[in-house]
Amino acid sequence: PKLLEVKDLHLKIEDADILNGLSFSLEKGEVFALIGPNGCGKSTLAYTLMGINKYYPDQGQLLLNGEEIKDLPINERAKKGITLAWQEPARYQGVTVREFLSLGLKAKGEEVTEAKLRDALQKVAIRPEVYLDRFVDKSLSGGERKRIELASLILMHPELIILDEPDSGVDIVALNNIADMINYFKDSQSGILLITHSQEMLKYADRAALLCDGEIIRQGKPDAISEYFQSFCGPCKKAEECET
Ligand code: ADP
Numbered sequence: 001p002k003l004l005e006v007k008d009l010h011l012k013i014e015d016a017d018i019l020n021g022l023s024f025s026l027e028k029g030e031v032f033a034l035i036g037p038n039g040c041g042k043s044t045l046a047y048t049l050m051g052i053n054k055y056y057p058d059q060g061q062l063l064l065n066g067e068e069i070k071d072l073p074i075n076e077r078a079k080k081g082i083t084l085a086w087q088e089p090a091r092y093q094g095v096t097v098r099e100f101l102s103l104g105l106k107a108k109g110e111e112v113t114e115a116k117l118r119d120a121l122q123k124v125a126i127r128p129e130v131y132l133d134r135f136v137d138k139s140l141s142g143g144e145r146k147r148i149e150l151a152s153l154i155l156m157h158p159e160l161i162i163l164d165e166p167d168s169g170v171d172i173v174a175l176n177n178i179a180d181m182i183n184y185f186k187d188s189q190s191g192i193l194l195i196t197h198s199q200e201m202l203k204y205a206d207r208a209a210l211l212c213d214g215e216i217i218r219q220g221k222p223d224a225i226s227e228y229f230q231s232f233c234g235p236c237k238k239a240e241e242c243e244t
């Protein structure tokens with residue numbers, strides 16, 4: 001079976017249709033990009049895949065390695081190897097980098113060792129001796145928090161990693177870092193769902209799809225999707241719908 005298969009997913013929030021029959025699939029070691037304008041349902045899809053409170057589908061299937069997971073709570077999905085990287089880098093008042101990184105390992109029932117924590121930080125070019133005992137809060141820059149978050153993802157070695165706009169509010173250095181990370185997870189055979197509203201990110205994808213109003217209106221090669229997205233004259237208007 002495929003790593004992830006999403007079939008005919010429907011989700012309403014307070015009677016509004018947010019996801020409207022969304023379908024796609026993702027293989028191990030593949031980067032699948034989902035691009036779409038603001039408000040088209042990208043984060044809603046991410047929350048629905050992760051199983052966050054209130055984001056349980058009204059209809060459709062969510063198959064992980066062929067197994068239906070749509071009724072599983074978030075912690076069980078995490079144990080099965082699904083990980084969501086948040087759109088905004090996490091800020092945890094009073095939690096140190098060491099504690100933050102340990103949480104991910106513990107969630108997967110794995111032993112926490114100093115060597116694992118240091119190795120993960122080094123992979124994202126964060127010096128352990130400087131950062132391990134600092135707090136994950138506003139004293140860190142956005143880029144530093146993002147990298148520390150990526151270190152926690154490395155520690156969890158997820159089967160499926162959902163990156164929700166990993167490029168938002170990030171400087172170029174960290175963006176290179178995101179590229180490295182995508183390649184890292186690809187090499188370790190994770191499946192990557194790369195959610196973005198920026199065409200720039202499509203260059204990291206193997207396949208791409210365009211999301212509009214909770215529906216995938218086109219799938220294909222990243223270049224073709226990028227071109228199509230560019231031809232929009234407004235959010236989710238097809239080129240042929242544009243006034244001349
Ligand atoms: P994106 O991530 O693509 O910008 P979202 O998934 O955040 O889009 O939102 C999709 C749509 O669902 C938007 O119209 C948004 O206003 C609406 N929406 C999202 N979350 C809620 C919520 N908790 N309550 C009401 N409407 C919501």
Ligand code: MG
Binds near residue numbers: 019
């Ligand atoms: Mg519906």
Ligand code: MG
Binds near residue numbers: 043044
């Ligand atoms: Mg979003």
